[in-house]
Amino acid sequence: MLDGGEVRWCVIGPHPAFVIAESHVHSPYRFNPKLTDRTGKEFTPADNICAFIERLPHVKGPLAGQPIRLEPWQVFILTTVFGWVKPNGKRRFRRCYVEVPRGNGKSAISSAVGLYIRRRQLSWPVERQL
Numbered sequence: 001m002l003d004g005g006e007v008r009w010c011v012i013g014p015h016p017a018f019v020i021a022e023s024h025v026h027s028p029y030r031f032n033p034k035l036t037d038r039t040g041k042e043f044t045p046a047d048n049i050c051a052f053i054e055r056l057p058h059v060k061g062p063l064a065g066q067p068i069r070l071e072p073w074q075v076f077i078l079t080t081v082f083g084w085v086k087p088n089g090k091r092r093f094r095r096c097y098v099e100v101p102r103g104n105g106k107s108a109i110s111s112a113v114g115l116y117i118r119r120r121q122l123s124w125p126v127e128r129q130l
Helices: 045-053 072-083 106-120
Strands: 007-012 015-020
Touching: 045 072, 045 106, 072 106
Parallel strands: none
Antiparallel strands: 007 015
């Protein structure tokens, strides 16, 4: 227990990452809460981005034309980056660095994230610290 919040462990490769449950009283962020978009439609951000990407087709290679199927490591990264939000919808993480070998779909996922952000009319923060 951590200040009344449960701690769940998730091991990805050699690095354990812990997730503090939604009941943690000191954190303004929640994982994958129900949010409402500008049109009044409810959505959950982590589920939403994965579902969006899996509707897109591969454009090159032997899988061209078939829908993208996300690998577990890709789902972990996407849900971590887009799933942790404040009640007003602002994301906890603004940047993400992914380093994997060639041929693992980095370009396809990056393009899909760009399409998702454009579709949702989200923007990365433009403020800078000087």
